[in-house]
Amino acid sequence: MTDLGxxxxxxxxxxxxxxxxxxxxxxxxxxxxxxxxxxxxxxxLSQTPRGLRLTPVGRxxxxxxxxxxxxxxDPAVLQSIYxxxxxxxxEFKAAVGSWQMRNETTPNDHSDTAYDNQVIASxxxxxxxxxxxxxxxxxxxPRFGIYRPRLSRAxxxxxxxxxxxxxxxxxxxxxxxxxxxxxxxxxxxxxxRAAEAAAGRGx
Amino acid sequence: xxxxxxxxxxxxxxxxxxPLDGSQDLSRELVGGKAWSLNRMRALGIPTxxxxxxxxxxxxxxxxxxxxxxxxxxxxxxxxxxxxxxxGRRFGGAARPLILSVRSxxxxxxxxxxxxxxxxxxxxxxxxxLAEETGNAAFAADTRERFEHEFRRIVLGSAxxxxxxxxxEQLRLAVLAVLASWNSARARTYRxxxxxxxxxxxxxxxxxxxxGNLDHRSGTGVLFSRDPISGExxxxxxxxxxxxxxxxxxxxxxxxxxxxxxxxxxDAHRELLAIAQRLEIDGRDIQDIEFTVESGRLWVLQxxxxxxxxxxxxxxxxxxxxxxxxxxDEALRRVTPxxxxxxxxxxxxxxxxxxxxxxxxxxxxxAGFGSGLVVTDATAAAERGEAEDVILACKTTSPEDIHGMLxxxxxxxxxxxxxxxxxxxxxxxxxxxVVGCGEAALATMADRSVTVDGMAGCVYDxxxxxxxxxxxxxxxxxxLTDWLRARVPPHTVVNIEALPSLLAxxxxxx
Numbered sequence: 001m002t003d004l005g006x007x008x009x010x011x012x013x014x015x016x017x018x019x020x021x022x023x024x025x026x027x028x029x030x031x032x033x034x035x036x037x038x039x040x041x042x043x044x045l046s047q048t049p050r051g052l053r054l055t056p057v058g059r060x061x062x063x064x065x066x067x068x069x070x071x072x073x074d075p076a077v078l079q080s081i082y083x084x085x086x087x088x089x090x091e092f093k094a095a096v097g098s099w100q101m102r103n104e105t106t107p108n109d110h111s112d113t114a115y116d117n118q119v120i121a122s123x124x125x126x127x128x129x130x131x132x133x134x135x136x137x138x139x140x141x142p143r144f145g146i147y148r149p150r151l152s153r154a155x156x157x158x159x160x161x162x163x164x165x166x167x168x169x170x171x172x173x174x175x176x177x178x179x180x181x182x183x184x185x186x187x188x189x190x191x192x193r194a195a196e197a198a199a200g201r202g203x
Numbered sequence: 204x205x206x207x208x209x210x211x212x213x214x215x216x217x218x219x220x221x222p223l224d225g226s227q228d229l230s231r232e233l234v235g236g237k238a239w240s241l242n243r244m245r246a247l248g249i250p251t252x253x254x255x256x257x258x259x260x261x262x263x264x265x266x267x268x269x270x271x272x273x274x275x276x277x278x279x280x281x282x283x284x285x286x287x288x289x290x291g292r293r294f295g296g297a298a299r300p301l302i303l304s305v306r307s308x309x310x311x312x313x314x315x316x317x318x319x320x321x322x323x324x325x326x327x328x329x330x331x332x333l334a335e336e337t338g339n340a341a342f343a344a345d346t347r348e349r350f351e352h353e354f355r356r357i358v359l360g361s362a363x364x365x366x367x368x369x370x371x372e373q374l375r376l377a378v379l380a381v382l383a384s385w386n387s388a389r390a391r392t393y394r395x396x397x398x399x400x401x402x403x404x405x406x407x408x409x410x411x412x413x414x415g416n417l418d419h420r421s422g423t424g425v426l427f428s429r430d431p432i433s434g435e436x437x438x439x440x441x442x443x444x445x446x447x448x449x450x451x452x453x454x455x456x457x458x459x460x461x462x463x464x465x466x467x468x469x470d471a472h473r474e475l476l477a478i479a480q481r482l483e484i485d486g487r488d489i490q491d492i493e494f495t496v497e498s499g500r501l502w503v504l505q506x507x508x509x510x511x512x513x514x515x516x517x518x519x520x521x522x523x524x525x526x527x528x529x530x531x532d533e534a535l536r537r538v539t540p541x542x543x544x545x546x547x548x549x550x551x552x553x554x555x556x557x558x559x560x561x562x563x564x565x566x567x568x569x570a571g572f573g574s575g576l577v578v579t580d581a582t583a584a585a586e587r588g589e590a591e592d593v594i595l596a597c598k599t600t601s602p603e604d605i606h607g608m609l610x611x612x613x614x615x616x617x618x619x620x621x622x623x624x625x626x627x628x629x630x631x632x633x634x635x636x637v638v639g640c641g642e643a644a645l646a647t648m649a650d651r652s653v654t655v656d657g658m659a660g661c662v663y664d665x666x667x668x669x670x671x672x673x674x675x676x677x678x679x680x681x682x683l684t685d686w687l688r689a690r691v692p693p694h695t696v697v698n699i700e701a702l703p704s705l706l707a708x709x710x711x712x713x
Contacts, residue, residue: 014603093622100630169628197599197618
């Protein structure tokens, strides 16, 4: 795994720890810990009582590495991948909305299994269509390879009945991973979240 | 309606364009809600700027043949001459030129989905003439610039196209643009989303422009005939001196409370309040009124039933019935079981609410109340949240902001809808959340103590207590209970908790 992959993961998680990072990357925790300790010595990370986070120097390093990564890539290819993602993103968001709310004012209390299964099925349909997109993306930028297994793990947990893996923050729920992927796509295409939100492509 | 009904000769009313002078009753289906309301106000003797309407039937004919039906244009010109006569102005005239707005308006409201073009008829000569007439060259130049910008954007669809110098050509293109906007992608999507048919059509209202930005005795505003949040019988509104309506809507300027109008233009203020009352009685409901004052003269541009909170809906139904405006059965139809259900949840202290300011209104994303100091940065919120109550308010949230959200009593965003990251995460955590408040509102609340009502989508100034008060003490609920008890079978158990379902049952029987 490249430095950028791990650093960017720390960036999107905001405040995190080696165990979470190791689980998301699918790598042994010890190795991650060693790397993080080294980065802390180099001033890229700070270890706070509540977890690891990037320092301003670390943020700058991520920005530089992403700018370098982007330089080697075809903007037209990135653009087409991003456009395809945005299309799936609106479907995904609508499905997550239905997962949380039965209608505008009634929260989904998850007592209706048939309803929940319908929503899970529509998420699964979106998930299937993500596979070719993520495949294409990882051939262009291999560090994006971590997202397919992360999304699949979350969906398996939901299907196994652990509903918190649909949208619960902090843990690697489907929505957490999806949103981190979106954040990463915004970064690699050289966009900003504020501009994307203003354009109605997800806030 | 079947498309095949609309032939070239289809002209059921015989008239494509009608005056909106209140002289005859018009149907909403024929002229759209906006024109209907203008005509009704005229009939009540309320000052609305002179106007005429091209009917919905004209739009249908236009859609089927791809051009205006024969006679429609001449009829429009005829009505515009009448508008000129009523205002002492002439469209395309060199001295005292008439300037028009060209507005869309369907029978069923489709807010913001179709086009409206203001200041049609603005040419170089008209700008000069207006500058001379008002002694205000800056105003005239500003009006022309607004017009050309809007005309290029909406009618010509290109920022570099040339705006026609002939006022009549401007008018023709504007009318066609409004007719065509019935079938714009966003209008079609809206109708599909709301289950409205595509074969209706929009009317086109052509109206004399009045200028709220003319001089220091001019301005624009919005008035609710009662408070739409509490339902209290007191006028509630916003006023912006020396401005046009779009200045307020665009957020370019922050309006002042309506009380300021009493200071600026007391006569117009008094007249406005009297009109609001008349409109409320005529509409038998709380009104949301748009108005403009031009050189001290009040003009009402629009009046429609106001959107209201659950609390206001109950308060209004009861007081309108007490005032004899509506009967009890009608009052019971004005409240929904969902509104009652939401009022049975814990509430913000209503006394404190009436003494505070509404800082922002957005999309309700997660119900609940939260008070604290507004912090605009997620990292700062995460740190300060350990020692004090903080509210995280930012443009939009990113995954990395999660720790700030976790530490916050409530979350507010400027941009984003009901499925934005902030909304999804807040619901998952049960943190009260309001999204899409706008950036201007966000700026005003930074570093203040605020209270967020995630159910209503409101942010109030200051800390307001949550009252878990029993609805049994509420006089409005007592009245509703009495009304319902008289309308259900004698053996029915009538208590506060049962009110929503009893109301649903009574409404179903009505």
